[in-house]
Amino acid sequence: xxxxxxxxxxxxxxxxxxxxxxxxxxxxxxxxxxxxxxxxxxxxxxxxxxxxxxxxxxxxxxxxxxxxxxxxxxxxxxxxxxxxxxxxxxxxxxxxxxxxxxxxxxxxxxxxxxxxxxxxxxxxxxxxxxxxxxxxxxxxxxxxxxxxxxxxxxxxxxxxxxxxxxxxxxxxxxxxxxxxxxxxxxxxxxxxxxxxxxxxxxxxxxxxxxxxxxxxxxxxxxxxxxxxxxxxxxxxxxxxxxxxxxxxxxxxxxxxxxxxxxxxxxxxxxxxxxx
Amino acid sequence: xxxxxxxxxxxxxxxxxxxxxxxxxxxxxxxxxxxxxxxxxxxxxxxxxxxxxxxxxxxxxxxxxxxxxxxxxxxxxxxxxxxxxxxxxxxxxxxxxxxxxxxxxxxxxxxxxxxxxxxxxxxxxxxxxxxxxxxxxxxxxxxxxxxxxxxxxxxxxxxxxxxxxxxxxxxxxxxxxxxxxxxxxxxxxxxxxxxxxxxxxxxxxxxxxxxxxxxxxxxxxxxxxxxxxxxxxxxxxxxxxxxxxxxxxxxxxxxxxxxxxxxxxxxxxxxxxxxxxxxxxxxxxxxxxxxxxxxxxxxxxxxxxxxxxxxxxxxxxxxxxxxxxxxxxxxxxxxx
Numbered sequence: 001x002x003x004x005x006x007x008x009x010x011x012x013x014x015x016x017x018x019x020x021x022x023x024x025x026x027x028x029x030x031x032x033x034x035x036x037x038x039x040x041x042x043x044x045x046x047x048x049x050x051x052x053x054x055x056x057x058x059x060x061x062x063x064x065x066x067x068x069x070x071x072x073x074x075x076x077x078x079x080x081x082x083x084x085x086x087x088x089x090x091x092x093x094x095x096x097x098x099x100x101x102x103x104x105x106x107x108x109x110x111x112x113x114x115x116x117x118x119x120x121x122x123x124x125x126x127x128x129x130x131x132x133x134x135x136x137x138x139x140x141x142x143x144x145x146x147x148x149x150x151x152x153x154x155x156x157x158x159x160x161x162x163x164x165x166x167x168x169x170x171x172x173x174x175x176x177x178x179x180x181x182x183x184x185x186x187x188x189x190x191x192x193x194x195x196x197x198x199x200x201x202x203x204x205x206x207x208x209x210x211x212x213x214x215x216x217x218x219x220x221x222x223x224x225x226x227x228x229x230x231x232x233x234x235x236x237x238x239x240x241x242x243x244x245x246x247x248x249x250x251x252x253x254x255x256x257x258x259x260x261x262x263x264x265x266x267x268x269x270x271x272x273x274x275x
Numbered sequence: 276x277x278x279x280x281x282x283x284x285x286x287x288x289x290x291x292x293x294x295x296x297x298x299x300x301x302x303x304x305x306x307x308x309x310x311x312x313x314x315x316x317x318x319x320x321x322x323x324x325x326x327x328x329x330x331x332x333x334x335x336x337x338x339x340x341x342x343x344x345x346x347x348x349x350x351x352x353x354x355x356x357x358x359x360x361x362x363x364x365x366x367x368x369x370x371x372x373x374x375x376x377x378x379x380x381x382x383x384x385x386x387x388x389x390x391x392x393x394x395x396x397x398x399x400x401x402x403x404x405x406x407x408x409x410x411x412x413x414x415x416x417x418x419x420x421x422x423x424x425x426x427x428x429x430x431x432x433x434x435x436x437x438x439x440x441x442x443x444x445x446x447x448x449x450x451x452x453x454x455x456x457x458x459x460x461x462x463x464x465x466x467x468x469x470x471x472x473x474x475x476x477x478x479x480x481x482x483x484x485x486x487x488x489x490x491x492x493x494x495x496x497x498x499x500x501x502x503x504x505x506x507x508x509x510x511x512x513x514x515x516x517x518x519x520x521x522x523x524x525x526x527x528x529x530x531x532x533x534x535x536x537x538x539x540x541x542x543x544x545x546x547x548x549x550x551x552x553x554x555x556x557x558x559x560x561x562x563x564x565x566x567x568x569x570x571x572x573x574x575x576x577x578x579x580x581x582x583x584x585x586x587x588x589x590x591x592x593x594x595x596x597x598x599x600x601x602x603x604x605x606x607x608x609x610x611x
Binding site for chain 1: 355359360493496501504506546
C-alpha cells in the first residue's frame with residue numbers, strides 16, 4: 001500500500017504553545033495539565049513519551065487524537081490544524097490504543113476489530129461492512145496473531161490477547177499514525193516483547209508513525225527512535241535515548257537516584273534503581 | 276430478522292384467541308383475512324365476535340406491541356449510552372419523569388389539543404428528556420463510572436418524581452385523580468385506531484433517529500473517549516439518542532402509563548441469543564419486546580377473567596427477579 005502521507009515533507013504533528021486543563025462545569029479554571037508545550041513529532045519514527053505520574057503524558061496523547069481540545073495553542077496534523085478537521089477525518093489518519101478497553105456487552109473480538117472501519121464509512125449510520133472491510137480487518141488480525149480468537153468474546157480473553165486485538169482494531173483504521181497509551185502496562189514479559197516487536201515491524205515495514213506513552217524506561221530505550229521527557233506538563237528534553245536517559249535528568253524529573261548503564265546487546269541506555 | 280418478525284405475527288394471532296370469550300383460530304383467520312382483503316363486506320357492529328376481535332382485542336394488542344417494542348429499544352439505547360446493562364427507562368427514572376410531565380398536562384388541562392395533536396405526549400416527552408439529562412449529568416460527574424451509582428440515582432429520581440405526582444394527585448379533584456392512579460399502574464385498555472396512529476407517529480420519529488445511530492452505539496460501548504478516537508461525533512450522537520429515547524418513552528408513558536422492566540430483560544435475552552451488534556439488536560429487541568408485552572397483557576387480562584389487572588404487574592413479577600439475578604451474577608463484570 002503506497003501512502004501519500006509518507007511523502008509529506010514536514011513533521012506528523014506540530015505543536016505550538018499547547019495548554020490544556022481538565023475544566024468542567026463544576027470545576028472551571030483548573031490548573032493546567034499541559035503548559036505551553038511546543039515541539040514536533042517526526043513522521044515515520046517511533047516516539048516514546050516518558051515522565052512521572054501526572055506529568056501530562058496521557059493527556060498529550062488524547063490531545064493528539066483530538067479527544068480533548070487544547071485550552072489554547074495549536075496542533076497541526078500533517079500541516080492541517082487539528083481544530084479544522086472533523087472527528088472522522090482525524091480517525092482516518094490517527095488511531096489510538098487506550099490504556100484500558102472497557103466492554104460489558106458480549107461483542108466478539110472479530111466484531112470489535114471490524115469497528116475500526118467506522119471512520120471510513122459514509123452516510124447515515126446503518127452501514128454494514130463489505131468484503132474490503134473484512135479483508136482489512138482480517139489482515140490486521142493476522143498481523144497481531146488474534147485470528148484464532150475471532151469468535152471469542154472480548155470479555156473472555158486474557159489481557160494480552162485483548163490488547164493485541166485492540167491494536168488490530170487500530171490498524172483496521174488504516175492510520176498513518178498509531179498512538180498507544182501504556183501498551184505494555186498490564187502484560188507479562190513475553191507479551192511485552194511481542195507488542196514491542198510488532199510495533200517496530202509495523203514502523204519499519206510500513207512507515208507507520210508510532211507515538212507511545214510508557215512508564216517502562218528500558219523498553220522505551222530499546223524500541224523508540226526518539227524520546228520525549230515530560231515533567232509538570234512541560235517538555236524537559238527531546239532526543240535519542242542516549243540524550244534523554246541521562247542520570248542527572250532522570251533524577252531531576254523523577255526525584256530519585258537512578259543508575260544508567262548499557263544494554264548487554266544493543267548498548268542503549270539501561271536504567272536501574274539503586275539498592 | 277425474519278424469525279422474530281414471524282414469531283411476532285404468530286404471537287399476535289395466538290393472543291387474539293384468548294380472553295373472556297375464547298375465539299377459535301380459524302375464526303380469527305377468516306375475520307382478519309376478511310378485514311384485510313376487504314372480501315367480507317364490513318358491517319362492523321353486527322357480529323359480536325368480529326367486534327371483539329377487530330375493535331377490542333386487535334387495537335389493544337397492537338398497542339401492547341408498540342409499547343413493548345419501544346420500551347425494549349429505549350432500554351437497548353440507554354444501556355449502550357450509559358454502558359450499563361441495568362439501564363431501563365423505568366429503573367433509572369425516565370418513565371416517572373415522563374409520567375410527571377403527563378400528569379401535569381392531565382391535571383392542569385393542558386391536554387387540549389394543539390394543532391390537533393394532543394399535548395399529553397409532548398409534556399411526557401419534556402419530562403422524559405429532563406430526567407434523562409439529570410441522569411446523564413449524575414452518571415458523568417466524578418471519577419470512574421459505577422453501575423451502582425446510576426441505580427441509586429434512579430431510585431432517588433423515581434422517588435422525587437413520584438412525590439411530585441402524589442402531590443399533584445392530592446390537590447387534583449378526586450375524579451381526575453382516580454383516572455390518574457389507574458393510568459400510572461400501567462394499563463393498555465381502550466385504545467382506538469386513531470390513538471394508535473398518533474402513537475405510531477411519535478414512535479416512528481424515535482425509531483428513525485435510533486436506527487441511524489446503531490453503529491455509533493456499537494462504538495459507544497467501548498467508552499466515550501475510544502468512540503471519539505474511532506471517529507464518532509460523541510456529543511451529537513448523545514443528543515440524538517436522548518431525543519429519541521425521550522420521544523419513545525414519552526409517547527409510550529402518555530398512552531399506557533408506567534410499565535417496568537421490559538427494557539431490561541428483553542435486550543439482555545436478545546444479546547445472549549443473537550448478538551450485541553446494535554444493528555441487529557435494536558430491531559430484534561423491538562420485535563421481542565413487542566411480543567413479550569402482547570403475551571404479558573394477554574396473561575393480565577385472562578388469568579382472573581372476567582376481571583383483569585394492570586400489565587405492569589406481570590412485567591414487574593417477571594422482570595424484578597431477572598433484575599436481581601443480573602445484579603448478583605458475573606454478568607456485570609467489566610472487561611478491562
